Amino acid sequence: MEKHLSEQSVPINDNNAYGIKIDKNTRCIHYSSELDIIAIKFKCCNQYFACHSCHHAIAGHSAERWQKEDFHIKAILCGRCELEMTIDQYLSSENKCFNCRSPLNPQCKTHWNLYFELVEHSCSRAAPNTFSRE
Numbered sequence: 001m002e003k004h005l006s007e008q009s010v011p012i013n014d015n016n017a018y019g020i021k022i023d024k025n026t027r028c029i030h031y032s033s034e035l036d037i038i039a040i041k042f043k044c045c046n047q048y049f050a051c052h053s054c055h056h057a058i059a060g061h062s063a064e065r066w067q068k069e070d071f072h073i074k075a076i077l078c079g080r081c082e083l084e085m086t087i088d089q090y091l092s093s094e095n096k097c098f099n100c101r102s103p104l105n106p107q108c109k110t111h112w113n114l115y116f117e118l119v120e121h122s123c124s125r126a127a128p129n130t131f132s133r134e
Contacts, residue, residue, distance in 0.1 A: 019050030
């Protein structure tokens with residue numbers, strides 16, 4: 001993994017979460033509200049990042065979206081209680097951690113398409129399985 005000068009990681013249970021200016025609750029320079037407390041494991045590198053922008057800046061490769069058949073995999077990390085959730089649990093969480101019930105940022109839904117293969121409108125069905133760093 002390439003290292004960005006401002007890149008940091010925080011240990012959470014048996015995982016590290018990476019991000020630019022990341023804090024112990026997985027907030028980063030890009031998303032730092034009280035509700036921004038999850039990290040997402042990227043399928044392409046099996047590493048947790050605070051957000052897609054941190055992955056773009058640090059990882060050195062294009063991100064790959066999780067496919068629907070992988071939604072049973074634990075790939076969401078709560079920065080408050082350190083629970084690892086499956087993608088299915090996270091997508092159906094109603095913006096709360098399943099364990100500690102901490103509120104999660106409802107605006108994260110606007111970026112789900114960057115992380116997960118979702119059933120979308122017919123005009124966007126041809127979306128690629130990866131997104132570019134460019």
